[in-house]
Amino acid sequence: MTAIGTYKPNQLIQDAAKHGELVVFVGAGASKLCGSPDWRGFANQVVDALEKAGKLSFLEAEQLRGLGESRRTLSIALTLAKEHGVDIDFDGILHPSKPAAIGTELYELLSSLQPVFVTTNYDKWLDEAGPEELATEPPAESESKPVKGPTKRRKYYLREHLTSDRLTERGAVIHLHGTYTVPDSMVVSLKDYIAHYADGRVQAFLSEMFRNYTVLFVGYGLAELEVLDHIVRSNESLTKGVAEERHFLLYAHRSTESVQTQFMKHFFRDQCGVQVIPYCIDSTGYQELVEVFKAWNPELDVRDPTILDFQTRLDRYVAAPTQDNRGSAMRLVQKHLELVAYFINSLKDVVWFTDLDTAGYFNIEHSPGVKVIETERGPTYQADGWPALRYLELIAAFVSGAQAVRVADIVRSISSDAQRRGVDNWRTWWSLATILSRLPLEVIAEADIAMTRYWLGGQFEANMVGQELGQKLLPRLLDSSEPNHWEHALSLVDALSMLRRPEGKI
Structure with missing residues (x-):
């Protein structure tokens, strides 16, 4: 176990937190610590459901699992499920009956920060307010302390939800690829991805996020080229030959991979303007990520945007009054009435x-x-x-x-x-x-x-x-x-x- 103090957040991350400009982008690596499946496990369990429903023979299921590319397997399996009217239990597939303690601890630490969360995950781990809500077994009830129902975070998962004002809602969870509770919102297939990232609302949202916020990637490998595209396009320094590192990627590595880690640092810095923050998993494995946030949390003072920060955002909307920006501005001032006079006067x-x-x-x-x-x-x-x-x-x-x-x-x-x-x-x-x-x-x-x-x-x-x-x-x-x-x-x-x-x- 790493001693507290070994890890320290970059000053740019700390500054972004204080100005309400920190976005924590959570990927599948974090959910796996709770016991959620990876892409291969997810795809295989959907295929299992089709086989149990009698819609695939043993041979068909075996060959579908063996396609090699897990997202391709998943896309085909979900299409077959829709064609045959098979209801897939996404809740049961994505969520173990009792999450692993290390995953619960990680989400507790993330929850305590209360930044804006963006995730490509479909699962529920970010959506519920505290770690006690992650377990399906309710706490014992007493007369003095009755059981409370889950406290939900503000959750956004449809394309029309992807507006830049959501990035000012501290504690909100933005599911970039949809949520398991609304299966039609899930971005899974090749067609889904193409349509999703071609949508002007998605493009405007990602552009705003990567251009004007500091993004910390947690449990996310930056594998989606569509996301990388917006990171690169939003960083003007990359076209000037001097890469400015504006976003950060927590990167798990082994001590034997020091040369490879240096290559990754250079790649993400020079090609994307992303600073790689390595953490060694030799001793504890991927749960070392929890040690990172144990050390970071006392150092990160995440705050709501100030009035001046809000006014700066409104200035951007006013300067480019697209339909999306106008909607974002109107929602922002309706939530913060103290901005009305400034906004209308501009x-x-x-x-x-x-x-x-x-x-x-x-x-x-x-x-x-x-x-x-x-x-x-x-x-x-x-x-x-x-x-x-x-x-x-x-x-x-x-x-x-x-x-x-x-x-x-x-x-x-x-x-x-x-x-x-x-x-x-x-x-x-x-x-x-x-x-x-x-x-x-x-x-x-x-x-x-x-x-x-x-x-x-x-x-x-x-x-x-x-x-x-x-x-x-x-x-x-x-x-x-x-x-x-x-x-x-x-x-x-x-x-x-x-x-x-x-x-x-x-």
């Missing part, structure tokens, strides 16, 4: 309008009132802003068709609700006047001009509202060739010319 592109509208950011319940603050000199008034309206100001001149109609409806809804409730926020009126002044004229109705009277007639100074309407909207109406726009102009002049009550008089 938006300038019309492409975000439908996302914000669907999420309800323009709804009337967000309409701010005016706060009265008592001072020695009497009451003062504080009017809060509304970032969503500022966004509408920026895009109003660029919307058209149904979007322009919808923006006009939002303006009407906010104004109508405020009038009904007696809300008089001059900052809101100023924003609404700016939006109305920039909208396409064809969506502005006579009733909208009448609506401006309420904005202009409030108890507070309305100069900015009048300036927007008089200097921006009025010239556009007068320059129009449509007679009804001239009528709107006359109505607007009348509204701008109306007598107002003195400021402060109710």
Whole structure:
């Protein structure tokens, strides 16, 4: 057994953990320590199930097992199972009735770190919260301490789940190749692999992970060329002749393999930008991995991303507003409401309008009132802003068709609700006047001009509202060739010319 302190995590791993940028990528080697089968064992047990169901003869089963390439055997066996209607007990195949103690200890150590987990495994070992949940035998129940059911982690396993915001969910488990609980999600066959890695969502997820996070591979040999492809593509230093090691691979070796280990170090560094971290298995075998994490855990301070970290991620989504990035941004701010103002204030592109509208950011319940603050000199008034309206100001001149109609409806809804409730926020009126002044004229109705009277007639100074309407909207109406726009102009002049009550008089 290796003494604690023999192993120490690389400083880059420690820094990534502190900034919420550490992803632990778990492979089949970790599951094998619990007693789960390797690819060969998995394939053979599926073939056994077909043989027991009478769908394969002894000879057929023997020859199917002897194909040589275990994934090929598994692909054929699962296809036959589907064709013959044989239900495969994936739970029983992947999970022994009682996991090996060394595997339980490894997953306990991993669980205590609470990073984001990504795995190509189908099994359950990462999905359940603590090591006590790995065993199928429940603890004894007592009156003082009743048995609790398993506590599940957040688990993602479908392609539509593979969005970059999941990488900010500390403790979440992302099954890159699906899960045994939903057999149709499992990526097994050659066709599955090709379709899976050709999917834009999978590509965007892997690109984000390898470009902007530090990935630690545990029990994973980096055998999938598709994964290697994204590692290489995400590391720009590899094209400049100076390989920057941005990710890390825990690598089991024997002392007699020192030369081979050096070759592997050079290969992964030069070709992939991955640093190999060797650990010797001479004494204890592959369970030495547990000793690594016993030594590492006190050194790894895994934290949630800070607000600044989240803002940096939002900046990336805003800079490249693809459908996936927009969805990731919306989910991120909905989970962290403190980011809403920063996020919306950073938006300038019309492409975000439908996302914000669907999420309800323009709804009337967000309409701010005016706060009265008592001072020695009497009451003062504080009017809060509304970032969503500022966004509408920026895009109003660029919307058209149904979007322009919808923006006009939002303006009407906010104004109508405020009038009904007696809300008089001059900052809101100023924003609404700016939006109305920039909208396409064809969506502005006579009733909208009448609506401006309420904005202009409030108890507070309305100069900015009048300036927007008089200097921006009025010239556009007068320059129009449509007679009804001239009528709107006359109505607007009348509204701008109306007598107002003195400021402060109710």
